[in-house]
Amino acid sequence: MVRLYNNLELPEQWPPKYEEKTLDKPLEVPYLKEKQDIVNIEIGRQLFVDDFLIEESNLSREFHQPKVCEKPIFEPKTPLEMNGGYYPCACPFNDGIFYDDEDNKFKMWYHAGWFNGVGYAESEDGLNWKRLKELYPERESESVLPHEFGTIRDGAAVWIDYHATNRNERYKMFVFLRKFDFEIKYYHEKPKHAHDDPDSIPPEEKGVLFQSANGIDWEECGTVGHCGDNTGFYYNPFTNKWTFSLRTFSSLDRRIRTRGYYETDHFIKGTKWTEDDIVFWTRTDIYDRPDKDMGYYTQLYDVSATPYESLMLGVFSVFMGPPNDISGKKGTPKINDLKLAYSRDGFHWHRPSYENFISSSRKEGSWNYGYAHPVNGLCLVVEDEIYFYFSCFSGVSPKLGSHKYAGGNLGLAKLRRDGFVSLSDKGNGGELLTTKLQFDGNHLFVNVACEAGSVCAEILDEHSNVIEGYSKADCIPVTGDSTKVQIKWKNKNLEALKNKIIKIRFYLDNARIYSFWIAEGEEGHSKGFMAAGGPGFHEGRDVSKTEK
Incomplete structure (x- = not known):
């Protein structure tokens, strides 16, 4: 038996394994059903x-609700970020934004050019940013990861490990990579994915771990078990576990996205999971209402989490539609909306409100049209406010006119400190x-x-x-x-x-x-x-x- 910081006792079977019985009922939260x-x-x-x-x-x-800044605070402008004018992107996906109190800087890792590099920027105030080559003009690349022939990045995640005993492990990164046997410069040169073209030859896909002493110079330190492109991780200091959030599909309907859970004591040595190690974690439910104009069944695109004060704060990225093929034909981003959840045991999520916390605008030409993503780390506390950074895509492409993966920008929403919920x-x-x-x-x-x-x-x-x-x-x-x-x-x-x-x-x-x-x-x-x-x-x- 393990007793948590708040006196909750975890069961012998942890993380809990249970079967999906429905696709629509809210999942139970045991510690609220039988209170401590x-x-x-x-x-x-x-x-x-x-x-x-x-x-x-x-x-x-x-x-x-937070107050969302009307304009993006970071947007594509450098050659790497502009991506030849095809798919401009300069925003975390999910990468990360953290405040490093060793040198008193806000630090951001971000997606620089769609499927291109891992960009890096620093800020004194969290609002105005200097990019890698502004900070270090002598560097040859805008990306902190060197380009490897035939290899393109997808999602990534970064974390600062304050308790790393080895200085070289202070910064940790996960990146999902695809490797082809030919060079790919732009997204449209990538072969169709298997779910778009069953006859396509899939590339080598792998989740790769990196570590760094300064967050800029990285070394590869291992790979993880089988995972998808929408994988992330975070550290839970209440349980002292590294937790991976993995894309899974419902055992009741393989078309429905859910999330799988894996935890480990060691970020590098403990990540060779097998399929049997991944447990069903969470999903959307009947209260995640479809978009009234699109009408698609909602799905759980991602779950990101961070410790906030005395609990774990979660952001559910809820996919509203349309599917990839329809979004591709229309040339508009898919729609994700971001909702909040809370956990006191690190596994079960309580969702007292299903209202959007941050919404895709759905307004054609707007910087935040769709595909909203949280940033790894989720939020920072700045004096009496919480800064929630988030990424959104406009769909605007200088060369193509529009594309579902074009126009990635960074937005900011501000909330009163502890201001999620009040009692009145x-x-x-x-x-x-x-x-x-x-x-x-x-x-x-x-x-x-x-x-x-x-x-x-x-x-x-x-x-x-x-x-x-x-x-x-x-x-x-x-x-x-x-x-x-x-x-x-x-x-x-x-x-x-x-x-x-x-x-x-x-x-x-x-x-x-x-x-x-x-x-x-x-x-x-x-x-x-x-x-x-x-x-x-x-x-x-x-x-x-x-x-x-």
Whole structure:
């Protein structure tokens, strides 16, 4: 039996193996069906994306949308990216964007020219980028991977490994490669794929692993088991596992895309999986409604994930259509929309809202017409905001007029920190009582919006009795709008309650609450994991320099 950071106990069979029984019902989330008696909240801000932390509440759950920048923040302009005017592309696919706190830079790996190179860029602010040859004019290529005869890239994924014992393994990369016995410069020179032409001769296809000390100079370090072109990976720090997200097909209908799951302790030595090692993971369901104009059955194109504070944040890329052949004939990108999911055990995904988080615009000629993809790492925390980078394709080709794989651009969406979900009293006053909590720290912090109201808290023992000195009457009300504000009592802090099991009752008066956490110091560091990092964090965590 394995006990996770939050007190969840994993079953002996892990990852779980279960049969697909339907194509349309939402998949169960066991830890919400049979809730944990005591939740450990020592790591990270505690978000209200589900009822995992809630014993009682009369508050309303609200889901929030990011603000999407109107224009792309990165688009094709160099010779490699312009791809001879055929299929311009300068965006991650899924590649990666991370903040490296060793040299305080935003770093991006991206698809430079459709099926061409792996580009690299750096930024001071996450908005304005310098490409590889701007940074290092002496370099011969715009790509960080040298071109190999007859070889073209497809999807890729990058991760910064903060705990690599060997400096040369700090940056990790996966790339799906196709190798032909003749040179291919542009996508239209590639032979038809087997699903388009059954008589075509398939190339050698393989998933290749690379490692690097600086993210620029890479060496090949191995290959993985059999996989498809839409493979990705990420690191789960809660379980200390490298996890691969693999394209699979439903056992009930082989035409339907699903996702397979594989985890390993070692990024290089543990990736020679077999088909039997891949377990069914997740899929779309009946609440992933078809596009009202296209009407195609929705499918799960991809699942990407990252640690955010105290849970795993997932982005489901939901394929809306049209199929490849129809998209190719129309010369327009396929349509993917991006939706959010959350996991507290690293495997089962809770999807409290099926609303699009980031949508393809479907507007002809727009930079974000379709084929939306998340970026590996998913998001970064920049002060009081979360930066969600995403790739979209316009379909605009200078030479062809239009093409489904032309016009790859990078977009940015911004969301309040922890702002996925809030609980609100709707102006009527309300409260919530947490489940039993195990904690380590002295100071209670909240992320709240109550400009015209207030938030108070009281501390209860495990039997729901208010502890003397921590009542609502003893609490100093919090007002205003802040992503980090401390709740205090007149004569007490939480130090006296260390090693005790407690509950917290929050009282809202015309307010919203997004998260809470108990910090060791008055700076309010949550010890949580910060997705792909951000300025001011250390090794991807919200810790002080002494906690690093």
